[in-house]
Amino acid sequence: MTSDYALPQLRDRGTVAPKTAYLIASGDLRESANVAGWPTQQALEQAIADAFARQGWSVVRAHGVDPDTGHGFISSQRMGLDIFTSIPPDAPLIVAEAVWQYSHHVLAGLRTHRGPILTAANFAGEWPGLVGLLGLNAGLTKMGTPYSTVWSVDFTDEWAHDRIGEWIATGGIRHDSSHVRAFPPVESLEASPEVELGRALAKQLQTDKAIIGVFDEGCMGMYNAIIDDELLNPLGIYKERLSQSALYAEMQRVDDDTADAVGRWLLDAGMTFKLGTDDATELTEGQLREQYKMYIAALRISDDFGLDAVGIQYQQGLKDLTPASDLVEGLLNNVERPPVTSRDGSRVLWEGKALPHFNEADEGVAADALITNRVWVAMGLDPATTLHDVRWGEEFDGQFVWVYEISGSVPPSHFENGYADAVGWRQGPVFFPAGGSTITGVSKPGEIVWSRLYIAGGELHLDIGRASAVSLPAEETSRRWRATNIEWPIMHVVLHGVSRDQFMARHKANHVQVAYAPDAATADAALLAKAVAFAELGAHVHLAGEVNV
Numbered sequence: 001m002t003s004d005y006a007l008p009q010l011r012d013r014g015t016v017a018p019k020t021a022y023l024i025a026s027g028d029l030r031e032s033a034n035v036a037g038w039p040t041q042q043a044l045e046q047a048i049a050d051a052f053a054r055q056g057w058s059v060v061r062a063h064g065v066d067p068d069t070g071h072g073f074i075s076s077q078r079m080g081l082d083i084f085t086s087i088p089p090d091a092p093l094i095v096a097e098a099v100w101q102y103s104h105h106v107l108a109g110l111r112t113h114r115g116p117i118l119t120a121a122n123f124a125g126e127w128p129g130l131v132g133l134l135g136l137n138a139g140l141t142k143m144g145t146p147y148s149t150v151w152s153v154d155f156t157d158e159w160a161h162d163r164i165g166e167w168i169a170t171g172g173i174r175h176d177s178s179h180v181r182a183f184p185p186v187e188s189l190e191a192s193p194e195v196e197l198g199r200a201l202a203k204q205l206q207t208d209k210a211i212i213g214v215f216d217e218g219c220m221g222m223y224n225a226i227i228d229d230e231l232l233n234p235l236g237i238y239k240e241r242l243s244q245s246a247l248y249a250e251m252q253r254v255d256d257d258t259a260d261a262v263g264r265w266l267l268d269a270g271m272t273f274k275l276g277t278d279d280a281t282e283l284t285e286g287q288l289r290e291q292y293k294m295y296i297a298a299l300r301i302s303d304d305f306g307l308d309a310v311g312i313q314y315q316q317g318l319k320d321l322t323p324a325s326d327l328v329e330g331l332l333n334n335v336e337r338p339p340v341t342s343r344d345g346s347r348v349l350w351e352g353k354a355l356p357h358f359n360e361a362d363e364g365v366a367a368d369a370l371i372t373n374r375v376w377v378a379m380g381l382d383p384a385t386t387l388h389d390v391r392w393g394e395e396f397d398g399q400f401v402w403v404y405e406i407s408g409s410v411p412p413s414h415f416e417n418g419y420a421d422a423v424g425w426r427q428g429p430v431f432f433p434a435g436g437s438t439i440t441g442v443s444k445p446g447e448i449v450w451s452r453l454y455i456a457g458g459e460l461h462l463d464i465g466r467a468s469a470v471s472l473p474a475e476e477t478s479r480r481w482r483a484t485n486i487e488w489p490i491m492h493v494v495l496h497g498v499s500r501d502q503f504m505a506r507h508k509a510n511h512v513q514v515a516y517a518p519d520a521a522t523a524d525a526a527l528l529a530k531a532v533a534f535a536e537l538g539a540h541v542h543l544a545g546e547v548n549v
């Protein structure tokens with residue numbers, strides 16, 4: 001039958017040559033980041049091509065380098081979709097990531113790709129490529145799209161060689177996940193104050209409910225960080241969808257004197273700032289004043305809506321208007337922070353309390369930070385909690401020490417001497433054109449609980465474990481900082497009973513949540529109460545590594 005209608009012509013996507021894999025590279029939306037990270041990406045792609053050549057395979061790029069921008073990253077969802085129209089649907093496909101990337105640039109194409117998918121990154125710190133890899137893996141996991149993943153310092157090691165060989169031979173890679181076990185059913189646990197607390201907090205949340213305020217959902221393509229209402233609401237947590245425009249408008253209503261009082265408080269508390277005068281590259285008094293206004297505005301809007309936690313995405317929108325939100329975020333997560341009153345001056349907002357903030361509007365962090373806050377407060381502990389990027393790591397003195405490094409700020413109580421150790425650096429111009437201060441420093445040694453809430457198989461899962469934040473010699477700290485971003489706070493982390501590769505293979509997020517406890521026994525107890533709370537709320541809880549439960 002012939003039709004007079006203008007039927008769309010579907011493009012022939014071709015067939016793939018034998019022993020050939022296609023390669024794509026998802027990039028940032030911020031062109032400054034794509035341009036700056038391109039040489040590192042090229043080195044990674046060469047290393048991957050060489051590793052495949054060792055197995056007798058060729059790697060062909062599915063998209064070229066744009067002569068106008070000078071880089072070969074996919075820099076938008078539209079560009080990603082267009083590129084997928086010329087990739088044979090059954091092609092073995094490598095997604096190579098040396099930089100932070102916006103997953104949604106490629107998730108649409110990957111969702112329907114039929115051939116085996118391999119995500120790959122260089123195990124290096126200079127750019128957040130590992131962070132990008134983990135975010136992408138989490139997005140694929142949430143979509144239910146099968147994929148394999150591999151990482152290597154330079155792809156010349158036997159471990160990577162064997163993994164790539166396995167992928168070529170079987171279309172998959174099996175990683176070791178023997179460090180993970182299911183949290184026992186709550187009914188089977190011996191009665192204890194922690195079990196009782198976890199149960200009571202879960203019950204309270206489901207009956208009384210809580211609100212997380214999200215200033216613009218969906219930061220930087222982080223599909224994995226959006227937890228659908230259908231999954232979040234059964235926890236007793238509901239979203240208040242807020243606009244960053246409203247936050248910006250509220251900032252304009254804060255007068256300079258009120259803002260400057262925040263700055264004086266921070267200086268009196270001992271915080272220092274690396275100030276300059278050139279707005280384009282240095283931190284200035286003007287940028288700080290705007291950040292203080294944002295801090296006040298965020299608390300007032302949170303008060304208006306009766307929020308239990310708040311998240312500002314900042315990127316997409318605010319980054320073009322005003323300095324970074326990071327200073328605000330670290331302060332909100334700290335119990336001790338500059339006082340802010342309601343607009344009429346009659347009430348100090350959240351006096352003597354942290355208001356949990358989930359950076360980059362990561363809703364997995366939101367639910368985790370909220371419950372962590374409640375458990376830690378009920379136990380009389382400092383509830384200061386934060387996410388970190390899983391940035392990188394290396395062995396030191398015979399043990400693998402991770403670099404956890406959030407791209408901006410931590411609550412100052414995570415430093416040995418609190419605000420006295422907190423330094424404000426200008427955010428780098430590559431990611432933050434309008435500047436703004438970070439809260440940087442070295443997170444103090446101590447016992448921590450780490451966790452991540454994520455979606456897999458259409459359900460909520462929580463991986464939770466124990467770790468120690470350790471102290472490294474000053475020269476090793478500065479080496480790690482110089483190898484990553486010195487303007488961002490660093491935590492030296494030794495995971496208990498989880499190897500580097502076990503963690504990489506298993507972790508389903510670019511972020512990891514951490515909270516301190518004063519000693520190992522208290523950390524174990526807090527972990528138990530938190531795990532019980534999540535289990536009671538219906539999440540599948542998994543214990544990772546050595547956990548005393």
Ligand SMILES: C[C@H](O)[C@@H](O)[C@@H](O)C(=O)CO
Pocket residue numbers: 100128131360389406407431510511
């Ligand atoms: C500034 C960078 O884009 C960071 O925001 C990025 O590496 C992340 O933090 C991703 O979690």
